[in-house]
Amino acid sequence: MQRPIGRLLAVVIVLVFALTACASADPLADQVAAGDGKNYIAGDGSISEYIPEARGASVELSAELYDGTMVDSADWQGQVTVLNFWYAACPPCRLEARDLESLHQKHKDNGVLFYGVNVRDPEATAAAFERNFGVTYPSIDDQDGGVLFSMTDYVPPQAVPTTLVLDKQGRVAARILGLVDKNTLDALISEAVAE
CATH class of the missing domain: 1.20.5 (Single alpha-helices involved in coiled-coils or other helix-helix interfaces)
Structure with missing residues (x-):
């Protein structure tokens, strides 16, 4: 035994x-x-780039902006699109807001579209954030989580902010989990535009 x-x-x-x-x-x-009560999980700043041959299918989403306008990812074909998942009380979102707006201004004449995807806030809160930080590109009202849920292959549900760069076919070309570095995102956008 x-x-x-x-x-x-x-x-x-x-x-x-x-x-x-x-x-x-x-x-x-x-x-x-x-258990620090900060109510968000910060991304680690990791950057994922996907070569064209390894990119998945085009993103498919239809959503409503805070002003009531409907947006559909099918309309983004032929243009590079940047999606930034955010909410007003998120400290890293506040830190990167002006850099995102600066990149929006730099690249909009090249046909690059920018959309915020606000995962928590009612319209008044989102509008106050946008006024305070000078954000002029529109945001999707995603309080119901529909857009976030459709993007879970790329956006962890609690890792906000997360920023995606979609190529001209609407496929995810790059992802940044956490606070955006302006120069890095600028380079990722420029690469996608040049493809």
Whole structure:
């Protein structure tokens, strides 16, 4: 009887070490566990670029802007489109707002479209944010989560802000999780325009 127990103990020890080795650091899990009450999970600033051959299907979405205008991703064909997922109380969203507006102004004459996707705020709150930070491009009212849900392959539901660059076929060419670096996003947009 001693032998099977010894083997069982050896197997348990090996499993414990294996599971411990698999439990690598997960910054998003650490943020959730922190319990600091900040009500968002910051992206890690990672940038993902997708070569044309590896890009998925075109993004398909139809949504309403705060002013009631309907937008449809089918209308974006032939143009590079930038989607920024945000909400007013998100500190990184506040930090990047002026840079996003600056890039919108720089690239709009090249046919680049910019849309905010506000995942939480009623119209008055979103409008106040846009006035305070000088944001002139429109935002989609996504309080119901429809757009965010349709984009979960690219946008983790709680990782706001997230910014996507869609190529001229409406496919995700690049993604930035977290605070945008202006120069990096500028380069990603320029690359997509040049394709």
